[in-house]
Amino acid sequence: MMDQIDLGAFELGKRDGLPDALLVLLEEYPHEIWAEHPGFDGLVRFWLDRHLMFRQLLGLLTSEAEKRLDKKTDPMLFKAHVARLGSTLVGELHGHHGIEDAHYFPVLARKDPRITRGFDILDRDHHTLDDLLSRYVEAANRAIQADPGSTREIGRFLEETRGLEAMLSRHLIDEEELVVPIILKHGAGGLS
Structure with missing residues (x-):
């Protein structure tokens, strides 16, 4: 039974998706029909757009680091972009996860008890992502403060960016397959 599931077995970074027992609604509402469903516009579209923004910001940050390592961008421009894009990413993710944990997940879990454990998994992901974001901020700050001629900290920042991107991607996919x-x-009743 899913209420006796070992959450540790589904830690972020160790899983390649949610257990089938939590994806019962995805079978009924597969990706292919989401955009055509009358309930898609509004909260679902807004929420998926937020996820798209996170993916795009990470893509831009990866690109910025790669360009800087290849010496295809000015060091000061790199630093400005990392500061602006990184700050936006981290701030928006913290806010997004805070709203989900405090409001969305509890409301959604009550809508269908069969998938309640999925929200426990997603909540645990948020704690894991908080730790990753702290490391990410440290790596970004070191890259911003690094000597313009040095690439070591930029390389480390790129590694942290790619690691965060992989973990966040897994989390977002799982979250979308549960929440949408x-x-x-x-319906979205009780969420706004």
Whole structure:
């Protein structure tokens, strides 16, 4: 039974998706029908757009670090971009996860008890991501403060960016496959 699931077995970074028992609504509401569903516009579209923004910001940060390592961008421009984009990413992720943990996940979990444990997994992801974001901020700050001729800290920043991107991607996919179907089935009542 899913309520007796060992959450540690589904830690972020160790899983390649959520257990099938938590994806029962995804079977009923597969990706292919999301955009055409009458409940898609509004909260679902907004929420997915936020996820897209996180992915795009990480892509831009990866590109900035790669360009700097290849000496294809000015060191000061790199530092300005990392400061602006990185700050936006971290601030928006913290706010997004805070709202999900405090409001969205509890409301959604009550809509369909079969997938409640999925929200426990996603909540644990947020704590893991908080630790990753702290490391990420440290790496970004070191890259910003590094000597313009040095690439060591930029390389480390790129590694942290890629690591965060991989972990966040897994989390976002799992979150979307749990949250979108439940909203499409039961509506967004109680979430706004």
